[in-house]
């Protein structure tokens with residue numbers, strides 16, 4: 001999920017890079033970078049120099065032919081592939097090089113502070129960010145907060161090497177905790193989540209007035225799509241209707257084109273939590289577009305096929321299939337990623353890491369599958385399964401501990417509440433929901 005760069009192969013001699021990139025191949029959504037060259041020059045650059053130049057040029061794909069190229073017999077083409085989840089790097093480049101969505105970003109930040117937080121004059125508003133955060137989002141939010149006469153403060157710190165409690169050793173624990181304990185409102189834009197870290201735990205427990213909104217790994221594009229272009233009142237109405245129907249059901253079945261076919265029972269003691277994106281009341285809040293709950297313990301049976309993304313692997317190249325009996329994963333099938341995932345689960349040496357923890361609907365009209373969990377789990381019409389640790393919010397009164405937690409996405413889900421089908425391959429078909437979905441642009 002986080003920026004890593006792996007240079008896969010090259011054993012060719014690299015020519016000097018041009019000082020300016022050819023203009024016809026600008027691109028911004030960097031996932032795969034291909035550098036294709038013709039060798040006809042004695043100039044050499046180090047691999048890292050070329051990679052860096054490619055990233056600075058913000059190219060997804062480009063081809064450069066050496067200006068020294070003279071004659072076909074000298075032609076040799078080599079390719080350098082850089083597979084990257086370049087989000088953080090792209091964002092840092094973006095700060096200096098891009099005004100992309102400048103106006104739209106301002107509007108999205110306005111919606112965040114006015115509509116979602118309802119920030120008031122004089123309120124102390126903490127914006128947390130680490131050095132992998134898209135600072136355009138941070139600065140736009142601070143400007144919007146200041147414009148409504150709130151008092152924005154940016155708490156910017158180095159990126160820890162882990163998330164949640166694993167971030168603790170590298171966090172400025174004393175100053176961060178003290179700040180959060182006094183804040184009136186807090187938006188978290190950290191790439192390495194403070195969510196579930198010790199300062200987060202203390203702030204949520206001890207600061208009873210705090211309104212917290214979790215927008216981890218948010219970047220400019222996601223901010224425009226998922227905050228700036230959303231009809232929040234309609235989305236809230238839609239989600240609450242889905243949640244109400246879900247609470248009334250006694251049993252559920254979910255299937256997907258990829259092969260999911262899983263059934264389970266509902267337990268009225270387990271709350272169905274609706275995340276509608278508002279942070280105008282005290283307590284923790286999350287991005288809109290998700291509804292989560294824990295099924296009746298011991299009732300999950302069937303096959304679950306992850307075909308979207310899966311923590312900690314990110315976007316999946318091929319499906320990972322789980323066989324589940326009475327909540328327990330009894331077998332994992334698939335390719336290389338399935339083997340890797342099973343090894344990861346086993347590495348905790350904790351049988352609870354093989355237990356299903358929760359299920360969610362994804363219902364954000366603009367969420368895209370990007371490999372960022374926050375957005376992937378909200379893709380319209382997906383269902384998501386959590387595995388491992390489950391907290392008291394979903395499984396009262398004490399939750400069920402496990403060494404870690406992971407989430408996987410099943411795209412294009414068909415859902416039956418008792419015997420009533422509400423979605424078909426990701427499309428909403430339940431009559432009461434269809435009109436609201438249409439208002440959200442989902443037909």
Ligand SMILES: [Fe+2]
Pocket residue numbers: 358385386387405406407
């Ligand atoms: Fe989860």
